[in-house]
Each structure stands twice: as C-alpha cells, then as structure tokens.
Amino acid sequence: MMKVQKGDVIRLHYTGKVKETGEIFDTTHEDVAKAAGIYNEKGIYGPVPIAVGAGHVLNGLDEQLEGLEVGEKYEIIVPPEKGFGKRDPKLIKTFTLGQFRRQGIYPFPGMPIEIETESGRKLKGRVLTVSGGRVRVDFNHPYAGKHLVYEVEVIEKIEDPIEKVKALIELRMPNVDKEKVIIEVGEKDVTVDFGQLLDEIDKNTLVLGEILLESDLKFIGYEEITFKPSVEELLKPPEEKAEVVELEEEVSEPLVEKAEETPEAEKKAEEPAEETEEAPEEKTEEPEEVSEEKEETKEKAGEEAKAEEAKEETEEKKPKKKTTRRSTKGRKTRRTTTRKTTSKKKTKAAEEKKEGAKEE
Incomplete structure (x- = not known):
C-alpha cells in the first residue's frame, strides 16, 4: 500500500464535525451535505485534489495526512489551537440597541451580522444577548474553542506530472475545462x-488562479513556471485607443501640409493665365506713317510705362494679391486704348489735308 508524504498530490474525501455537538460543518459528499442541511447548489462535491502540506485544508488536518495509506478510512481529531483557534474574550463587543436600529437592524440572539471597521476590515459575528438597550456580539469564529473530528479517506495519489498540474488547476479553478489547457x-x-480559454474565463479569475497556482507548483518542486498569457499580460491595459490616435496623427499631418501649399499652387496656376490674356492686348496694329505727334505720344506712353514699372516693382515687394494683378491689367488696357485713339486722330488729320489740297 502507498503512504502519503508531504508534497504529494492526492484526492481526498472528508467530512468535518464539531466533537462537542456532532454538528457537520463541511463535507465533500453531496448526499451528506443535503442530509446535514449545508448543501450548496453552487458547490462542487467529490474528492478534492490537494497538495499535502500546502495548507489547502485546515492545518490540524493537513499535518495528520502524512503517513496515511491510500484507500483506507481514518478519523482525525483536531484540537482548537490547530482548528479555528481558541476563543478570545476581546472579540466579544457590546453595542447600544440604537446603533443597530438606526441602520434598520433589529437584533436577536443567534443573529449573524457583519460590520466594517474604520480600517475597512469586515468582521463577521453572532449576536449573543439583547437586554437593557445593550447588544453583545461575538466576533470569534463559530467553531473557535471547539474540538473537530474529521472522517477522511485518501482516494488517490497522483503520480503523473501532467496530471498533478491538472489536479492543482482543478483545485484553484474548478470551473475550467482542463482538457483545453496545454501543459x-x-x-x-x-x-x-490558457490561450484556448481566454474567451471562457474572466480575466480577474484567471489572474488570481495563476497567482495561486504558481505557489502550488513551486511547493511541489518546480522552479521555473511560465503561464501563457502571463499575469502581466492579463493586467496590461488595452492599447487599441492609443494606436488609433497615433494613426490619425500620421494621416492628418500630410493633409495639413497639402492644405497649406494649396494657395501658393493656385497663385502659380493663375499667373500664366493672366500673362496669356495680356499678351494679345499688347499686339496693337498702328499706321505705317509716323509723325511727330505719334512720337510724342510714344514718349508719353514710355514715360507712363516706366512709371508703371517702377510702381509695379514697389508693389512686387509687397505680398502679392489678386487685386494688384487686376489693376495692372486695367492699366495696360487703358494704354492700348490711348494708342488706338491717337492713331485715329492722325488718320483723320491726313484725310482733311488731302481734301484741302483737292479744293485748292
């Protein structure tokens, strides 16, 4: 027969009772739980996997599992100091009845209550007496000071390394499908x-499970433990929003630059068009006859052109505006009109001279 040693992974059936009263307070047997009135619909019944000596069960019981043989039934007695502790008189507190009634609570003997201390710690207690406007509450564990009796049976001693790991996963995360875990x-x-289970397990549950499981695996002898995903990866905040922001910044910058360059490009596009429009206007046909009046007109036109050029040079130093180009175009048109008017006057004068000569 195989004997249990510290560090072994086993499956254990047990039922715990209070020696003084025979009250059953814990069991791995579903039928016993129902008979005792402590059945929990959300509870998981059956042999529990534990690592002997790792503190997975009450200390007084854990210590006495060593040396037991697989398949045998035993009765183990746990003294108060190794069970739920001795009763501490300091944990019995007295309150006024008004303190309870202000919170809508009407206490009675045996009533379970829970209070929160100033430090945020929650304490569970049981009302002992209610009299004279005073309420005495015991915050000791209900089984403190009691001797406990455990009926135990070691069902199996697990030898296969992978099955040991699966058993510990079952202990820490009983609702996980172990067959989907790659070990x-x-x-x-x-x-x-745990990669295949990420959509099935809450992240917080997985984080807590990995932390506890790491401690168990170290206890049974493993020195290097790797989880996929790791606790750090599970706790890392999502970066999707940050990536979207960066992408928007990368796209928006070139668009801004392009928008800034557009006015200059429009100016360049406009300049050749204006020159093309002005070019035909400068080509003005004049009579072949050149008189003194024509030369004077040319000189005046030249002086006006120089003045206009000087003015344009001054305006070129200033920021270019579309209005400047329009005014320049207007000036050139006026100059052309002057030239045409002068030519008509000279032609008319020549005709009058010819008519005068014929009359003579």
Whole structure:
C-alpha cells in the first residue's frame, strides 16, 4: 500500500464535525451535505485534489495526512489551537440597541451580522444577548474553542506530472475545462497555456488562479513556471485607443501640409493665365506713317510705362494679391486704348489735308 508524504498530490474525501455537538460543518459528499442541511447548489462535491502540506485544508488536518495509506478510512481529531483557534474574550463587543436600529437592524440572539471597521476590515459575528438597550456580539469564529473530528479517506495519489498540474488547476479553478489547457513539464520547469480559454474565463479569475497556482507548483518542486498569457499580460491595459490616435496623427499631418501649399499652387496656376490674356492686348496694329505727334505720344506712353514699372516693382515687394494683378491689367488696357485713339486722330488729320489740297 502507498503512504502519503508531504508534497504529494492526492484526492481526498472528508467530512468535518464539531466533537462537542456532532454538528457537520463541511463535507465533500453531496448526499451528506443535503442530509446535514449545508448543501450548496453552487458547490462542487467529490474528492478534492490537494497538495499535502500546502495548507489547502485546515492545518490540524493537513499535518495528520502524512503517513496515511491510500484507500483506507481514518478519523482525525483536531484540537482548537490547530482548528479555528481558541476563543478570545476581546472579540466579544457590546453595542447600544440604537446603533443597530438606526441602520434598520433589529437584533436577536443567534443573529449573524457583519460590520466594517474604520480600517475597512469586515468582521463577521453572532449576536449573543439583547437586554437593557445593550447588544453583545461575538466576533470569534463559530467553531473557535471547539474540538473537530474529521472522517477522511485518501482516494488517490497522483503520480503523473501532467496530471498533478491538472489536479492543482482543478483545485484553484474548478470551473475550467482542463482538457483545453496545454501543459508542458520538464524536470524543474513547467509551462501552462490558457490561450484556448481566454474567451471562457474572466480575466480577474484567471489572474488570481495563476497567482495561486504558481505557489502550488513551486511547493511541489518546480522552479521555473511560465503561464501563457502571463499575469502581466492579463493586467496590461488595452492599447487599441492609443494606436488609433497615433494613426490619425500620421494621416492628418500630410493633409495639413497639402492644405497649406494649396494657395501658393493656385497663385502659380493663375499667373500664366493672366500673362496669356495680356499678351494679345499688347499686339496693337498702328499706321505705317509716323509723325511727330505719334512720337510724342510714344514718349508719353514710355514715360507712363516706366512709371508703371517702377510702381509695379514697389508693389512686387509687397505680398502679392489678386487685386494688384487686376489693376495692372486695367492699366495696360487703358494704354492700348490711348494708342488706338491717337492713331485715329492722325488718320483723320491726313484725310482733311488731302481734301484741302483737292479744293485748292
């Protein structure tokens, strides 16, 4: 027969009672729980997997599992100091009845209550007496000072390394499908991959499970433990929003530059168009005859052109505006009109001279 040693992973059936009263307060048997009135619909019944000596059960029971044989039934007595502790008189407190009634609570003997201390710690207690406007509450554990009796049976001693890891996962995360967990074990290292279960397990539950599981795996002898995903990866905040912002910044910058360049491009596009429009206006046909009046007109036109050029040079130093180009165009048109008017006057004068000569 195999005997249980510290560090072994086993499956254990047990039922715990209070020696003084025979009250059953804990069990792994579903039928016993129902008979005792402590059945929990959300509870998981059946042999519980534990690592002997790791503190997975009450200390007084854990210590006495060593040396037991697999398949045998035993009765183990746990003294108060190794069970739920001795009763502490300091944990019995007295309150006024008004303190309860102001919160809508009407206490009575045996009533379970819970209060929160100034430090935020929650204490569970039980009302002992209610008299004279005073309420005495005991915050000791209900089984403090009691001797406990455990009926135990070691169902199995697990030898296979991978099955040991699965058993500990079952202990810490009983609702997880162990068959979807990928486990790789070496002599002193182990890798546990929960990747296929990420959509099935709450992240916080997985984080807590990995922290507790790491402690258990170290206890049974593994030195290097790797989880996929790791606790750090599970706790890392999502970066999707940050990536979107960065992408928007990268796209928006070139668009801004392009928008800023557009006015200059429009100016360049406009300049050749204006020159093209002005070019035909400068080509003005004049009579072949050149008289003194024509030369004077040309000189005046030249002086006006120089004045206009000087003015344009001054205006070019200033920021270019579309209004400046329009005014320049207007001036050139006026000059052309002057030239045409002068030519008509000269032609008319020549005709009058010819008519005068014929009359003579």
